[in-house]
Amino acid sequence: MTTYYSEDHEWITVEGDTATVGITAHAAEQLGDIVFIEQKEEGDEFESGDEIGVIESVKAASEIYAPVDGEIIESNELLESNPAALNDNPEADAWIYKIKLTDPAQLEGLMNLAGYKTFIA
Amino acid sequence: MSRTPKRTPLYDLHCALGGKMVDFAGWEMPVQYPMGIMGEHTHCRTKAALFDVSHMGQVLLHGPDAALKLEALVPAALTQLPEGKARYTFFTNSEGGIMDDLIVANAGDHLFVVVNASMRAQDIPHMAASLDGIDVTEIFDCALIAVQGPSAAAVVSAHCPQAAEMGFMETLEAPIDGTICRLSRLGYTGEDGYEISIPEADADRIARLMLEHPDCEPAGLGARDSLRLEAGLCLYGNDITPTTSPIEAGLTWAIQKRRRTDGGFPGAARILAELADGPARKLVGIKPQGRAPARAGVEVHDMVGNALGKITSGGFGPSVAGPVAMGYVSSEHAAAGTKIQLIIRGKPQPAEVCALPFVTQNYKR
Numbered sequence: 001m002t003t004y005y006s007e008d009h010e011w012i013t014v015e016g017d018t019a020t021v022g023i024t025a026h027a028a029e030q031l032g033d034i035v036f037i038e039q040k041e042e043g044d045e046f047e048s049g050d051e052i053g054v055i056e057s058v059k060a061a062s063e064i065y066a067p068v069d070g071e072i073i074e075s076n077e078l079l080e081s082n083p084a085a086l087n088d089n090p091e092a093d094a095w096i097y098k099i100k101l102t103d104p105a106q107l108e109g110l111m112n113l114a115g116y117k118t119f120i121a
Numbered sequence: 122m123s124r125t126p127k128r129t130p131l132y133d134l135h136c137a138l139g140g141k142m143v144d145f146a147g148w149e150m151p152v153q154y155p156m157g158i159m160g161e162h163t164h165c166r167t168k169a170a171l172f173d174v175s176h177m178g179q180v181l182l183h184g185p186d187a188a189l190k191l192e193a194l195v196p197a198a199l200t201q202l203p204e205g206k207a208r209y210t211f212f213t214n215s216e217g218g219i220m221d222d223l224i225v226a227n228a229g230d231h232l233f234v235v236v237n238a239s240m241r242a243q244d245i246p247h248m249a250a251s252l253d254g255i256d257v258t259e260i261f262d263c264a265l266i267a268v269q270g271p272s273a274a275a276v277v278s279a280h281c282p283q284a285a286e287m288g289f290m291e292t293l294e295a296p297i298d299g300t301i302c303r304l305s306r307l308g309y310t311g312e313d314g315y316e317i318s319i320p321e322a323d324a325d326r327i328a329r330l331m332l333e334h335p336d337c338e339p340a341g342l343g344a345r346d347s348l349r350l351e352a353g354l355c356l357y358g359n360d361i362t363p364t365t366s367p368i369e370a371g372l373t374w375a376i377q378k379r380r381r382t383d384g385g386f387p388g389a390a391r392i393l394a395e396l397a398d399g400p401a402r403k404l405v406g407i408k409p410q411g412r413a414p415a416r417a418g419v420e421v422h423d424m425v426g427n428a429l430g431k432i433t434s435g436g437f438g439p440s441v442a443g444p445v446a447m448g449y450v451s452s453e454h455a456a457a458g459t460k461i462q463l464i465i466r467g468k469p470q471p472a473e474v475c476a477l478p479f480v481t482q483n484y485k486r
Contacts, residue, residue, distance in 0.1 A: 032153065032157055032158055032343070033157050033158055033159040033160075033437075033439075035410045035412070035414065035444075036413050036414060036437075036444075038413065038466070049206050054466065056413065056414050056437070057150070057349060058157075058158040058159055058162075058343060058436065058439070059158065059343055060416075061414070061416065080412075083412075084338040
């Protein structure tokens, strides 16, 4: 299992041709208190860079951008009732989507943890 | 505008407290501290919060008949304002719109006026040009802090016993830790509290003194906005503008009886006509039925898709524990309980017109 990071502050953990996507702790901290998330539905297809949801904090609305091409397999239902979980545990329980990867080669364009840490430093 | 934002006398304190600084109306101000907007908001509603509002314009009006002369610019009855009392009002334009809202206090031998940060550059020349024979003096060497919340009286009176005895909208000068300050028992959060004008050299020390109280925590602009929205208080530039009248905005209460009869302020023709006949649109509270916040600019439709108006302020209300908003709708849709739709990211979301404020105001009575 390998985790990659995007410049839009998402993490993506890959197992075979499926993956889990969420926002990084750094992103959650920048957003502040999160009060709502609008998620795509199972079966929705998207390309890298597409808007695949919106996170609303007390401050503002922020789009979630797809880090790769794929299809939504599952949206995390926990976040509908408890969006604040995105502040508490964004890199574990508060994952946003399970997705099917269209083109795993795209992962090569993302950062590893060390690269992301440098990116946000 | 690429100028360097100005700093208030409390800038170093904000940094020491971990404030996240942003440029607001040309000032470098804390939007939040490590506690976060939600926590700061709740702290203000349950205990006490200290806000730096030094970016607002503090102005002294000296000269004969200052109150009478200022009445030519605002629809409040100021000649009847007793010494030691303050009143909320607004500058109106010739079309009956609002140019800014402000607080006017009768300080005895002068009037003490506080205007919005973003409108200092308009309001002060406006007063200087219009108030014949009055010295209009902008104060640049005083900070302004707001201590707000149910514990505010305890926090402030610990260092200024006179504060405990003040009534709502009363103002006086009194020493705090040896420094003469002007205290006014008012604010813009819906809670009891004070705004305190402090000489800049003493502001950092006095603010830290207030923060030593176990009930008092610093709060930033983010909490200030969610607090005033829940309290149903208008934000200039959003809810009230040069094209919205005070009657449309639900500010009729701030136009005292004599001014409603006699007029004599800019835009009186429109304002008094709307008072008599009712306005075509009204500012109302709006409660989205779902969880998605509806922010400024969101379109308001009736249940069959006709446009009614727009949200002017909206977000998440921490004390309401859900989204809250204000906006203008045509008067026939302004009754509390009216079902409406909000067009959020292209999709209609159900909402309801509701009475303001969203939370009970807890002013000192």
